[in-house]
Amino acid sequence: MSLRQQIEAKIQARVSSAHLEVINESHLHSGPPDAESHFRIIIVSDSFEGVSLVERHRTINEILREEFQAGLHALSLRTHTSEEWKAIQGNVPPPPPCHGGSKISLEQE
Numbered sequence: 879m880s881l882r883q884q885i886e887a888k889i890q891a892r893v894s895s896a897h898l899e900v901i902n903e904s905h906l907h908s909g910p911p912d913a914e915s916h917f918r919i920i921i922v923s924d925s926f927e928g929v930s931l932v933e934r935h936r937t938i939n940e941i942l943r944e945e946f947q948a949g950l951h952a953l954s955l956r957t958h959t960s961e962e963w964k965a966i967q968g969n970v971p972p973p974p975p976c977h978g979g980s981k982i983s984l985e986q987e
Contacts, residue, residue, distance in 0.1 A: 880914065881902075881914035881917075881945065881950065882900050882901075882902050882914065882917065884945065885900050885917060885919070885942060885945060885950075886898065886900045888941050888942065888945075889919070889921065889938065889941055889942075892941050893921065893923050893925060893937070893938075893941070894923060894924075894925055895921050895922055895923040896922045896923065896924070896960055896963070897920065897921065897922035897963065897968075898919075898920070898921050898922075899918075899919070899920040899921075900917055900918075900919055901917060901918040901919075901920075902914055902916070902917055903916045903917060903918050903954070903973060904916045904917075906973065906975075907952075914950075915949065915950065915951040915952065916951055916952045916953075916954075917950070917952070917953055917954070918953070918954040918955075918956070918973060919938060919953060919954070919955050919956070920956040920958075920970055921938070921955075921956070921957055921958070922958045922959070922960060922962075922963040923957075923958075923959070924959055924960050926957055926958065926959045927959050927961075931957065934955070934957035935955050935957065938953070938955055938957065939953070954973055956970050
């Protein structure tokens with residue numbers, strides 16, 4: 879099972895969600911082509927109703943504690959309730975470009 883699949887399964891087991899995307903963005907960062915170190919998670923769950931953004935993120939980070947200990951480097955989290963998801967019509971901005979740790983010099987861009 880890939881790390882992406884493992885992350886997805888763990889979240890599905892602990893958070894009831896109407897929508898869940900686990901996207902491997904490791905290729906946008908320095909590292910080998912088959913890396914599994916950077917992920918973007920988009921999750922829509924009514925269990926987030928009345929829960930602060932910080933607490934939503936803590937929930938997901940806690941679920942994935944073992945993965946972080948085993949080498950998961952970074953998560954980009956988008957956590958929404960169904961109403962919030964409806965309000966943004968499922969439009970999530972793209973991730974910002976990564977310059978940290980990149981082998982590409984900023985002058986070359």
